[in-house]
Amino acid sequence: MELDDCIKGRRSVRRFEDKPVPKEVVDELLEAGVSAPSGMNAKPWRFVVIENRDVIQRLSKMTKEVLLKGQWPDNLKESFKSERDVIFYGAPLLILMCVPKKDEWRTINLLDCGLAAENIFLKAYQEGLGSCFIGFANFLNQNPKQLAEVGVPEDHELIAPMIFGYPAEKPAPKSHEIKILNWIK
Numbered sequence: 348m349e350l351d352d353c354i355k356g357r358r359s360v361r362r363f364e365d366k367p368v369p370k371e372v373v374d375e376l377l378e379a380g381v382s383a384p385s386g387m388n389a390k391p392w393r394f395v396v397i398e399n400r401d402v403i404q405r406l407s408k409m410t411k412e413v414l415l416k417g418q419w420p421d422n423l424k425e426s427f428k429s430e431r432d433v434i435f436y437g438a439p440l441l442i443l444m445c446v447p448k449k450d451e452w453r454t455i456n457l458l459d460c461g462l463a464a465e466n467i468f469l470k471a472y473q474e475g476l477g478s479c480f481i482g483f484a485n486f487l488n489q490n491p492k493q494l495a496e497v498g499v500p501e502d503h504e505l506i507a508p509m510i511f512g513y514p515a516e517k518p519a520p521k522s523h524e525i526k527i528l529n530w531i532k
């Protein structure tokens with residue numbers, strides 16, 4: 348697939364087929380992620396790969412419990428109360444991209460992870476997978492002990508929770524506004 352088709356065709360996917368993602372494909376995703384540039388070439392990202400649906404469901408439940416402690420519009424609050432997996436959408440693969448907690452490097456670490464995440468999403472799209480960034484799951488950082496249970500050390504922070512699977516929906520490409528503040532010639 349041409350890079351341009353990949354960049355413009357990728358959309359967030361929230362419905363998946365009941366089909367696992369092969370190990371070789373997961374390896375390709377991670378390879379794409381770690382090929383991203385990073386500040387001082389620090390490559391701060393660490394990954395937890397979760398293919399076990401029970402574990403993904405447990406994390407979904409934990410995320411909803413944390414979210415329900417916050418202030419949300421009624422419709423979101425209702426969805427967080429439901430038994431449905433409104434967090435990871437029943438995806439068969441969850442990858443948690445984490446970094447060691449180092450306050451002075453946090454901004455750079457965030458940027459590094461964002462770049463790596465987009466590499467992974469584009470590679471996923473090229474491989475015929477659907478994907479979505481799940482920022483709601485970042486609220487799990489409020490419970491480091493629960494994250495530790497799935498392998499995120501307590502001195503690490505979860506930055507990019509990402510879901511993947513073979514898509515059961517194909518959102519159409521969108522057009523995007525380009526907001527230029529100034530263009531000096």
Ligand SMILES: Cc1cc2nc3c(=O)[nH]c(=O)nc-3n(C[C@H](O)[C@H](O)[C@H](O)COP(=O)(O)O)c2cc1C
Nearest residue numbers: 357358359360361434479480481482483484518521
């Ligand atoms: C940092 C970040 C956090 C996001 N968090 C969520 C989320 O928690 N749940 C969700 O369904 N989508 C989430 N998304 C997906 C966005 O809603 C989506 O990227 C946006 O609507 C644009 O749509 P597109 O990805 O199809 O182009 C997140 C995206 C980003 C970049």
